[in-house]
Amino acid sequence: MTQPxxxxxAKVGLDGHDRGVKVVAxxxxxxxxxxxxxxxxxxxxxxxxxAIQEDVDVLGVSLLSGxxxxxxxxxxxxxxxxxxxxxxxxxxxxxxxxxxxxxxxxGVREVLLQDTPPDEIVQTLTRLVAxxxxx
Amino acid sequence: xxxxxxxSELVERAARGExxxxxxxxxxxxxxxxxxxxxxxxxxxxxxxxxxxxLTGVPGSGKSTLVAALTARLRTxxxxxxxxxxxxxxxxxxxxxxxxxxxxSDLVNDPGVYIRSMATRGAMGxxxxxxxxxxDILDLGGFDTIIIETVGVGQDEVEIAKASHTTVVxxxxxxGDEIQAIKAGMLEIADIHVVSKCDRSxxxxxxxxxxxxxxxxxxxxxxxxxxxxxxxxxxxTGEGFDALxxxxxxxxxxxxxxxxxSRRQLAIAxxxxxxxxxNLLIERFAKAAVTRAPALAERLRRRDADPxxxxxxxxxxxxxxxxxxxxxxxxxxxxxxxxx
Numbered sequence: 520m521t522q523p524x525x526x527x528x529a530k531v532g533l534d535g536h537d538r539g540v541k542v543v544a545x546x547x548x549x550x551x552x553x554x555x556x557x558x559x560x561x562x563x564x565x566x567x568x569x570a571i572q573e574d575v576d577v578l579g580v581s582l583l584s585g586x587x588x589x590x591x592x593x594x595x596x597x598x599x600x601x602x603x604x605x606x607x608x609x610x611x612x613x614x615x616x617x618x619x620x621x622x623x624x625x626g627v628r629e630v631l632l633q634d635t636p637p638d639e640i641v642q643t644l645t646r647l648v649a650x651x652x653x654x
Numbered sequence: 655x656x657x658x659x660x661x662s663e664l665v666e667r668a669a670r671g672e673x674x675x676x677x678x679x680x681x682x683x684x685x686x687x688x689x690x691x692x693x694x695x696x697x698x699x700x701x702x703x704x705x706x707x708x709l710t711g712v713p714g715s716g717k718s719t720l721v722a723a724l725t726a727r728l729r730t731x732x733x734x735x736x737x738x739x740x741x742x743x744x745x746x747x748x749x750x751x752x753x754x755x756x757x758x759s760d761l762v763n764d765p766g767v768y769i770r771s772m773a774t775r776g777a778m779g780x781x782x783x784x785x786x787x788x789x790d791i792l793d794l795g796g797f798d799t800i801i802i803e804t805v806g807v808g809q810d811e812v813e814i815a816k817a818s819h820t821t822v823v824x825x826x827x828x829x830g831d832e833i834q835a836i837k838a839g840m841l842e843i844a845d846i847h848v849v850s851k852c853d854r855s856x857x858x859x860x861x862x863x864x865x866x867x868x869x870x871x872x873x874x875x876x877x878x879x880x881x882x883x884x885x886x887x888x889x890x891t892g893e894g895f896d897a898l899x900x901x902x903x904x905x906x907x908x909x910x911x912x913x914x915x916s917r918r919q920l921a922i923a924x925x926x927x928x929x930x931x932x933n934l935l936i937e938r939f940a941k942a943a944v945t946r947a948p949a950l951a952e953r954l955r956r957r958d959a960d961p962x963x964x965x966x967x968x969x970x971x972x973x974x975x976x977x978x979x980x981x982x983x984x985x986x987x988x989x990x991x992x993x994x
Contacts (some may be wrong), residue, residue, distance in 0.1 A: 522685045523748060523773070548749035553773045558756035565762045569755065572768055574677030602674050654658060654678070 524648050525575040529557040529566040534584035536612075539633065543579070543611060546637040547644070563590055567597040570606060576648045582612040591622045605654060607647050611635070661693035668795050669700070673768065676795045680770055683787035686937075694787055701793035704736070704800045705906050708818030710780060710840070713806025715826040716850035716889060718757035721803050723889040725761055727899045728799050734766045736792030739803040740782050743773040750774075754803060768792060780804035780811030783933055786926060789817075807840075815843035816925035819909035819918065820902060822846045825864060827857040844882055846901045852886035852893055861886050879914045880905065935972075942972040 526547055528540050537559055544554045555573055557566055570578045582590065587610065598606050610622060611631045619630045629643050659675075661682055667675035679697070682690035711717050718739060725735045739754035752771035761767045770792075772782045781804060789800050804814050815821045823844035828851075847868075849860045865884050883901045887894030909915040950964045 523743075523750070523775070525681070544751055548744060548751050549747045551744075551748040553743075553750045553752060553771075555752045555755060555771050558759055561759070561762075565759065568762050569769075571674050572677055573755075573771060574674075574681045602672075 524552045524577065524644060525555070525573065526552055526577045526579055526644065527555045527557060527566070527570045527573055527575040528579045528581065529561055529569075530559045530581055531561055531563060531566060531590050532582075532584055532586050533560065534582060534586070535559055536583040537581070539583070539612065540579075540581040542637075543581070543640060546640060550641040550645075552641075552644070563593040563597060567594060567601060567603070570598075571601055571603045575606070576651070577607045577609060577644050579609045579611060579644075582610060582614065585614065587614050587618050587622050591625050591627060595626050605651070607644075607651060609644070609647070611640075661687075661690040662696070665693045665696055665794070668697075668791060671796045676768065676791055677770070679791045680784065680788045683791065684772070684775075684782070684784040686783075694790070697787075697790050697794050701790040704789070704793040704797055705820065705909070706789055706818045707799060707801045707902065708804065708814035708821045709801055709824065710804040710807050710811070710814045710821070710843075711824030711848075711850075712826065712829070715806070715824045717803050717806070717824050718754040719889040720824060720848065720850055720887065721754075721801055722758040722761055723887070723892070723895055724898065724902075725758070725767060725801065727895050729764060729766055731899075733798040734796060735768075736789075736795070736797035736800040737767070737769045737803065738772055738785055738788045738792070738800070739769065740772050740774060740780070740785060740805050742805050743775045745776075748775070768795070768797060774805055778811070779813035780807050781813050781817065786817055786929075812840070812843045813925075813929075817922060819915075819922070820845050820905045822848055822902075824848045824850050825860055826850050827852075827854050827860040829860075845880065845905050846898070847882060847884040848894075848898060849884065849886045851888060851890075853888040853890050857886055879912050880908050938972045939969070942968060942974075946971045 528544050530537055530540060540556070544556050547554045555569070555575065557569060566578070566580070580590065580594070591610070594608065598604055608627050609629045609631060610627050613633050623630065628647055631640050631643060659678070661679065664675040664679050668679055679690065679693065683694055709717055709721060721737060721739070725737065728735050737758065739752070741750055741752045741754060743750040750773035752773060755769055755771055758769055761769065770788060772785060772788065774782050777783045781802070785802060789802065792800050802814060802818060804811065821843050823840045825847065827849065847864050849857055849864065851857060861884060868882055868884065885894055885898045885901055887898055909918060946968055950968055953959055954961060954964050
């Protein structure tokens with residue numbers, strides 16, 4: 520029996536745009552995943568702590584405020600220092616193409632921007648977890 | 655943890671309070687991973703220190719918010735608090751939105767608090783199948799008090815009372831006459847009644863209603879060492895939490911220091927035993943049903959046989975030697991098939 524994929528969807532910083540992340544939460548729920556939503560205005564520390572306590576397969580960070588180059592280095596540093604470097608991190612939202620390249624270089628596995636079809640989000644997460652294997 | 659860490663090693667890490675190990679063990683318990691069963695057995699034998707508080711109530715009664723406020727109080731007493739918050743899985747997709755954590759965000763930066771969200775995944779009764787495993791893991795991890803928050807319940811999801819040392823039932827004002835229906839199911843299981851949202855003007859009515867219901871049953875109450883208190887709280891103003899914390903402290907003394915407490919602990923063990931057996935039965939039955947039910951259903955449709963005979967056939971198939979479920983790795987160790 521396959522287990523539901525566990526996902527933490529997080530909003531970090533002052534970004535108050537959560538319509539998109541709620542649509543994604545609903546989409547993943549309807550695809551049979553366990554979705555934990557952080558709520559708005561969380562710090563990278565809070566998000567990483569929650570992701571580790573919840574032992575999620577995927578940490579998805581939604582950003583529409585342009586702070587990706589500040590937030591992701593912090594998140595990866597915290598994950599590594601807390602012994603959770605096997606966490607799959609994905610990003611969503613709106614950001615410039617050059618930032619997409621940059622955060623992928625930092626370790627973000629996929630960046631699913633605002634025009635990504637819901638099915639593709641589901642397929643991407645499913646593929647990433649399958650590639651990782653059992654843990 | 656980039657490589658696969660054996661569960662036996664995770665047990666030692668969890669015992670030292672390492673949060674990633676605790677989190678991973680709970681995931682493996684939830685997945686029912688055969689590799690983890692030995693570790694869970696070790697954990698069960700080593701656990702048993704923690705005070706387990708079950709908190710239940712109707713959806714929207716303020717359970718998660720109350721757990722957060724209560725936990726903050728328990729932290730001032732120096733107690734480490736583990737929280738397992740259960741939310742429902744979709745009956746259609748099997749997925750879930752686990753939202754209890756949002757109400758507890760003030761606690762996230764406190765290393766003395768661990769919060770785990772858990773989906774019911776089809777389990778009835780208000781708990782998820784792995785909830786009590788998670789409690790044991792947190793107990794081993796050094797958490798002094800473990801709060802189980804059930805799903806928002808209706809009338810008969812009362813398993814929490816059979817699994818916790820102290821059961822807190824949360825009622826909210828403003829449910830009007832519907833409160834009567836809740837009382838009929840929940841009155842018996844509460845060790846402590848809480849009326850939430852006491853900053854609201856109609857809260858007093860609810861408090862009085864519950865107190866009066868309790869006096870009606872006083873003569874037949876089977877709890878000689880304990881008078882069920884009714885506490886009004888407001889997570890918004892902070893009112894009532896001193897009284898609630900005191901009531902919980904007093905009940906912990908009853909749970910761990912009296913004859914009725916010992917009886918309760920035995921009842922908890924009995925429930926755990928029967929529930930685990932029930933889950934093993936369901937697991938075997940579900941596997942047999944996948945392969946056998948289609949053909950049996952076809953015979954039933956043709957009226958070749960009656961429902962009882964075919965159901966018995968299906969049950970018998972659940973315990974056949976050499977059937978599909980015997981060969982796979984999900985078989986629990988030491989399961990005494992010969993006795994079936």
